[in-house]
Amino acid sequence: MVDDLVSISAFARRVGLTPSALRFYDDCGVLRPAVVDEGNGYRYYAPDQEPRARLLRDLREIDLPLPEVRRVLDGEPAAAAAVVEAHLRTVEQKAVSTRQAAHRILAGLSSTTAKSPQVTLGGPELASAIRQVTPSAARPGAEATDQQNAASAADADWLPALSCVRIELSETEVTLVATDRYRLAVRKLHPQSFEGTPGAILIPAPALTELSRWLAAADTVTLEAGAELTLTTAGDTRVLAALDAEYPAYQTILEGLEPPACRVLVDRAGLADILGTDEVVALSIDQQSVAVGKERIDAITTGTPIRIGFTTRLLAEALATGVGPDVLLEIHAPDRPVVIRSADQGTFTTLVMPNRL
Known part of the structure; x- marks a missing residue:
């Protein structure tokens, strides 16, 4: 020895x-x-x-x-792991707060000299991103078809940013974000070119939706985010008014997600077909299938079988915005956001809050 x-x-x-x-x-x-x-x-x-x-x-x-x-x-391994996980959540939350504070400081310091960010994107790609994220924005004034829709509209009355899409522009990526607090959609795009200082802008979702066909018909579109959003194609220019407001710290939600307890790979259209018409739908998930009432569809499941509820409309809209034949549901707990991903498009992520059964 x-x-x-x-x-x-x-x-x-x-x-x-x-x-x-x-x-x-x-x-x-x-x-x-x-x-x-x-x-x-x-x-x-x-x-x-x-x-x-x-x-x-x-x-x-x-x-x-x-x-x-x-x-x-x-300590015991389980207790030791809990200490590290708690510390990680604290660090991540502090990082988000630090990043937001730094952005506010930089914006104030450079407000007189900063050049508005300007990016060039593929028109069809931007149109696709708008189609995917805008359904997750709050819709104030819309007819409330369920309790969550009514709450979404009420939120937007005092937090108008929820009815907007946040567009973040930087040299490496352009991110479109929308949330009504019951779902969250994030789509990332890779710019063809970038000039100016990274920044973000809030644009009402309906205004972006109205431009979807125009954008889809353009090979490329240039976005300049100043006091308003200017979109320019080869033969036309459109200007959209921006909202000056604080946006929810959505990064905290994404960075705070723990490893899922259950992953479900299932046919996207097939799952949508069996949801039914009830206001709330219950998914019973086992190792080989997903069942809604007496309807059942084959699935590949890893982790713990679970029964979980959703507002039918919210889940159906999340499935509709996906790409490709399959969808992956990452379920953490019946009261935690469910991540919905598409194998054919890793740059798009949707989170949907479950509904208590």
């Missing part, structure tokens, strides 16, 4: 920590050396301490406070 011991410097190189850090963790009682020479005080470590040291290194890399580090190192 003694022959296997290594000096603090050698152990530090093996596990990716510095000797000073190892001395600190010894003083804190988090990682004691295997042996301390009584004559000269030199510390020596054993090979079986390396896994603990590497885990300690990774925990400090994610800025986990030392008291929490001790809980992870000395």
Whole structure:
């Protein structure tokens, strides 16, 4: 055993920590050396301490406070995992808040010198994105067909941003977002060109919908987001009024999603066909199928079988905006947002809130 011991410097190189850090963790009682020479005080470590040291290194890399580090190192695996997951959610929420604050600061600092963002996109691609996200915007004034639709309209009365599509423009991607708080749609596009300073703009969803056919007929369209949104094709220009308002922090929802408890791959049109006409629909999901009442459709399921309810209209509209024959439902819990993805278009994501059965 003694022959296997290594000096603090050698152990530090093996596990990716510095000797000073190892001395600190010894003083804190988090990682004691295997042996301390009584004559000269030199510390020596054993090979079986390396896994603990590497885990300690990774925990400090994610800025986990030392008291929490001790809980992870000395606790049961399930309790340790819960500590790390809670810390991750805190970090993600702080990152979203930091990003939003930084954007506000930068906007204020550069308001007099910043150049409005300008991107060029494929016309049909932008039209497709508009078709996919606009159904998720709130529709104030629409006839309430269910409780959620009524609540959606009420939300829009005091938060008009919910009736808009948020368009975020940057050099690497253009993102279209819409939410009425019961569903969320996000579509990302890759710009052909970009100029100016990254920014975002809110445009009422109906105004974008009216331009869908015009955009679909254009090879390319250039968007400039200033005080209003200017769209230019080869032979025409349209200008849409923008709304100056705060938009919900949708990134918090996306970044806070935990791994799903159940994944269901099912035929998109087939699932839509069996939803029925009731206001609320209950999906009973087992390892091989999805059932709605007596109707059943084959499915590939991984994870825990579950029974979950939806407002029928919201689920049907989410399925209708998908692309391709299949749809993947990622279900976390009966009261958590369900992620709906399409295998044929990874740049589009829809979240739908379940309805209590």
